[in-house]
Amino acid sequence: MQGSANLNIMIKAARRAGRSLVKDFREVENLQTSMKAAGDFVSKADIAAEEILKEELLEARPNYGWLGEETGTIEGKDPTRRWIVDPLDGTTNFLHGLPHWAISIALEHKGEIVAGLVFDAAKDEMFYAEKGSGAWLNDTQRLRVSNRSRLIESVFATGLPFAAKKTLPATLKDLGNLLPVCAGVRRFGSAALDLAYVAAGRYDGYWERELNLHDIAAGYLIAKEAGALVEGVREGQDPLESGSILCANNDIFNSFAKALRNA
Ligand code: IPD
Ligand code: CA
Numbered sequence: 001m002q003g004s005a006n007l008n009i010m011i012k013a014a015r016r017a018g019r020s021l022v023k024d025f026r027e028v029e030n031l032q033t034s035m036k037a038a039g040d041f042v043s044k045a046d047i048a049a050e051e052i053l054k055e056e057l058l059e060a061r062p063n064y065g066w067l068g069e070e071t072g073t074i075e076g077k078d079p080t081r082r083w084i085v086d087p088l089d090g091t092t093n094f095l096h097g098l099p100h101w102a103i104s105i106a107l108e109h110k111g112e113i114v115a116g117l118v119f120d121a122a123k124d125e126m127f128y129a130e131k132g133s134g135a136w137l138n139d140t141q142r143l144r145v146s147n148r149s150r151l152i153e154s155v156f157a158t159g160l161p162f163a164a165k166k167t168l169p170a171t172l173k174d175l176g177n178l179l180p181v182c183a184g185v186r187r188f189g190s191a192a193l194d195l196a197y198v199a200a201g202r203y204d205g206y207w208e209r210e211l212n213l214h215d216i217a218a219g220y221l222i223a224k225e226a227g228a229l230v231e232g233v234r235e236g237q238d239p240l241e242s243g244s245i246l247c248a249n250n251d252i253f254n255s256f257a258k259a260l261r262n263a
């Protein structure tokens with residue numbers, strides 16, 4: 001797809017940060033003997049990736065604002081536009097040497113996400129979308145959600161709460177309701193990629209609670225542009241405001257939402 005100048009800036013930034021993360025990912029395996037060393041190394045890799053993204057994105061667009069997971073917020077001279085960045089989504093996977101993590105970059109304009117990119121650098125899969133121009137994988141492949149319409153044939157993704165998250169009872173309840181009526185539920189550990197995989201038709205749907213804007217802003221647009229319906233887990237909730245997200249292809253959305261909401 002012929003992208004805008006902003007999309008090209010996002011792609012260039014993601015490729016550079018991706019090279020840095022891939023290099024560090026190879027190193028992580030050598031550090032597995034010491035949990036502390038591996039943890040410190042990964043948090044350095046994470047921050048270094050965000051610094052690269054910040055440098056690339058703000059150098060190219062100095063007036064835009066910034067919201068980055070690791071480096072916080074910067075008010076831009078242009079108050080209508082800001083970059084929303086998670087330099088490493090899937091940190092636990094990265095730390096454990098599991099090749100399933102991504103860089104997530106979104107561009108917001110007047111409160112709306114207008115461009116989104118999710119880059120799985122380990123597999124060299126770049127998912128992106130611009131509002132109104134569809135969703136794409138690696139320039140050549142137009143993304144489309146799956147067309148499964150029966151729950152029993154559908155595979156869904158979610159996130160399982162860990163440590164201090166308060167959503168364990170709700171998630172266990174969801175699983176109890178969904179598992180008996182669907183083909184399977186996966187927990188791969190990257191919300192950004194979960195949304196990109198719905199866009200690619202690999203998952204039929206995805207839901208998760210208690211996420212941050214930087215986890216889902218890019219994937220939200222990619223899923224929508226690929227034809228997914230995206231709402232909050234509760235009806236009427238805004239997913240980007242609440243961090244609670246439910247998305248699926250059009251055909252399965254109602255029965256999927258019903259299974260989770262009416263329980
Ligand atoms: C996490 C991942 C994970 C989700 C967590 C997020 P991080 O982001 O997206 O899939 O379940 O809630 O915090 O910490 O790896 O950037
Ligand atoms: Ca994240």
Ligand code: CA
Nearest residue numbers: 069086088089
């Ligand atoms: Ca992160």
